[in-house]
Amino acid sequence: MSMLTLEQANKLIGETIDKAVSLSLKPITVVVHDPGGHMIACQRQDGASSLRQKLASGKACGALALGVSSRKIGEMAVDRPHFVASLHALADGGIVPAAGGVIVTDADGRVLGAIGVTGDTSDNDEACALAAIEACGLRAG
Amino acid sequence: MSMLTLEQANKLIGETIDKAVSLSLKPITVVVHDPGGHMIACQRQDGASSLRQKLASGKACGALALGVSSRKIGEMAVDRPHFVASLHALADGGIVPAAGGVIVTDADGRVLGAIGVTGDTSDNDEACALAAIEACGLRAG
Amino acid sequence: MSMLTLEQANKLIGETIDKAVSLSLKPITVVVHDPGGHMIACQRQDGASSLRQKLASGKACGALALGVSSRKIGEMAVDRPHFVASLHALADGGIVPAAGGVIVTDADGRVLGAIGVTGDTSDNDEACALAAIEACGLRAG
Amino acid sequence: MSMLTLEQANKLIGETIDKAVSLSLKPITVVVHDPGGHMIACQRQDGASSLRQKLASGKACGALALGVSSRKIGEMAVDRPHFVASLHALADGGIVPAAGGVIVTDADGRVLGAIGVTGDTSDNDEACALAAIEACGLRAG
Numbered sequence: 001m002s003m004l005t006l007e008q009a010n011k012l013i014g015e016t017i018d019k020a021v022s023l024s025l026k027p028i029t030v031v032v033h034d035p036g037g038h039m040i041a042c043q044r045q046d047g048a049s050s051l052r053q054k055l056a057s058g059k060a061c062g063a064l065a066l067g068v069s070s071r072k073i074g075e076m077a078v079d080r081p082h083f084v085a086s087l088h089a090l091a092d093g094g095i096v097p098a099a100g101g102v103i104v105t106d107a108d109g110r111v112l113g114a115i116g117v118t119g120d121t122s123d124n125d126e127a128c129a130l131a132a133i134e135a136c137g138l139r140a141g
Numbered sequence: 142m143s144m145l146t147l148e149q150a151n152k153l154i155g156e157t158i159d160k161a162v163s164l165s166l167k168p169i170t171v172v173v174h175d176p177g178g179h180m181i182a183c184q185r186q187d188g189a190s191s192l193r194q195k196l197a198s199g200k201a202c203g204a205l206a207l208g209v210s211s212r213k214i215g216e217m218a219v220d221r222p223h224f225v226a227s228l229h230a231l232a233d234g235g236i237v238p239a240a241g242g243v244i245v246t247d248a249d250g251r252v253l254g255a256i257g258v259t260g261d262t263s264d265n266d267e268a269c270a271l272a273a274i275e276a277c278g279l280r281a282g
Numbered sequence: 283m284s285m286l287t288l289e290q291a292n293k294l295i296g297e298t299i300d301k302a303v304s305l306s307l308k309p310i311t312v313v314v315h316d317p318g319g320h321m322i323a324c325q326r327q328d329g330a331s332s333l334r335q336k337l338a339s340g341k342a343c344g345a346l347a348l349g350v351s352s353r354k355i356g357e358m359a360v361d362r363p364h365f366v367a368s369l370h371a372l373a374d375g376g377i378v379p380a381a382g383g384v385i386v387t388d389a390d391g392r393v394l395g396a397i398g399v400t401g402d403t404s405d406n407d408e409a410c411a412l413a414a415i416e417a418c419g420l421r422a423g
Numbered sequence: 424m425s426m427l428t429l430e431q432a433n434k435l436i437g438e439t440i441d442k443a444v445s446l447s448l449k450p451i452t453v454v455v456h457d458p459g460g461h462m463i464a465c466q467r468q469d470g471a472s473s474l475r476q477k478l479a480s481g482k483a484c485g486a487l488a489l490g491v492s493s494r495k496i497g498e499m500a501v502d503r504p505h506f507v508a509s510l511h512a513l514a515d516g517g518i519v520p521a522a523g524g525v526i527v528t529d530a531d532g533r534v535l536g537a538i539g540v541t542g543d544t545s546d547n548d549e550a551c552a553l554a555a556i557e558a559c560g561l562r563a564g
Binding site for chain 2: 459461
């Protein structure tokens with residue numbers, strides 16, 4: 001399995017937090033998971049509430065589980081709430097249907113893992129994730 | 142960990158029940174949890190139904206998990222039901238999206254725990270919690 | 283259902299803690315549950331670790347679930363570990379097979395609830411529970 | 424809540440990995456949790472297997488749940504396997520009874536969180552945790 005290295009995961013998280021700080025967002029939490037949904041790295045900023053790691057992981061792992069961004073899963077949840085609700089019983093660690101979970105690929109589209117961000121608005125969470133992916137020379141899947 | 146002492150927790154519960162009695166509310170159940178969501182104290186009044194402790198804890202722990210009152214989580218659940226539904230799989234002990242769960246802080250805003258109240262209307266539940274927090278010289282977070 | 287009143291539950295907990303303090307035990311946690319296994323009251327002394335309420339409840343609820351003390355369940359677990367292990371999947375809130383969970387009855391043997399104590403040795407935990415039951419004019423089931 | 428800052432958590436993890444590298448250990452995974460058992464930070468070295476974050480968290484959170492090191496819980500599990508087995512149903516995220524999970528306190532013994540390490544032998548995992556705690560000017564609880 002091609003996957004993000006710890007060095008890449010740490011850099012993704014660092015860039016995400018830098019972006020959030022530059023935008024004066026609320027304290028955020030950032031996780032990076034491998035393609036199988038297993039955590040590589042996490043950082044929760046001081047002042048973030050207690051469920052934040054699980055929320056961030058639920059965004060990242062949901063994206064990997066369904067092969068789309070957690071923003072897309074949020075849209076699916078509006079259209080077909082019963083379908084998304086059924087996933088909670090299936091997905092180890094849950095699936096959080098809100099923007100901020102993004103699949104990370106290499107230049108050839110190979111899935112290397114996913115990033116999950118939570119703490120501010122879902123749109124801002126996702127914007128930081130996308131900025132970090134670009135800053136690391138990777139691509140959003 | 143800065144957290145409410147058992148003495149403070151017992152006093153919070155006593156004040157909450159006194160308030161409920163003075164307002165002739167239905168039997169209530171009151172819990173106090175530490176900042177990590179672990180129970181410090183609980184009292185369920187005679188006549189309260191069987192799920193009440195878990196309901197009260199789901200209000201208090203939901204508030205701590207997301208860093209806002211359970212009233213706010215109730216508002217989020219109206220706006221984005223699929224998002225709040227997704228939290229149930231993540232949060233140990235559940236998250237109850239209805240007023241009555243309030244974060245308790247010291248004068249400097251440091252989180253010391255949370256109180257959860259259930260039994261009457263959510264508005265009345267919350268009013269008793271807020272009255273108790275004030276009577277104990279603490280603050281609602 | 284005949285069950286302990288909140289006043290009785292609070293008195294049971296108070297007597298248990300008084301006993302523990304008089305014996306200079308480690309910080310203890312005491313819960314009282316109704317005959318259906320639902321919590322009436324809880325107090326966790328300052329300095330007790332975070333899982334303590336669940337441990338105490340697992341002792342009390344295990345006793346109610348099987349109709350014997352949690353000491354007896356501990357003995358069953360030594361004889362037939364596979365049987366007791368199978369209960370964990372059945373029992374809401376778990377079953378903790380160690381002394382300290384005692385069924386509480388009235389003078390006629392009617393089950394009114396159960397008390398669960400944890401924090402010191404299991405033997406000491408149970409001794410405090412038994413002392414409190416007697417001090418309250420109740421009986422150990 | 425007094426708890427480790429993200430900066431302290433990252434430094435603890437960095438020191439733990441440095442120690443593991445200096446000893447030529449197998450790839451390790453290190454987590455830091457707050458006193459309530461919620462994750463602050465995690466790093467999984469390249470080549471570590473997929474369950475490693477959960478194993479490390481189960482060591483750290485078990486230590487916090489019971490108020491002793493995961494080494495001690497491992498000893499309890501040898502003496503009373505049925506008791507430790509019963510905890511798995513109670514503890515959110517599980518309890519891993521093997522050395523490598525250590526409570527972290529300040530100089531006054533106040534609990535600030537816990538560190539969990541897995542990947543090499545349990546003794547080596549714990550040795551790295553203890554070295555990191557000392558290097559950060561903190562104490563093992």
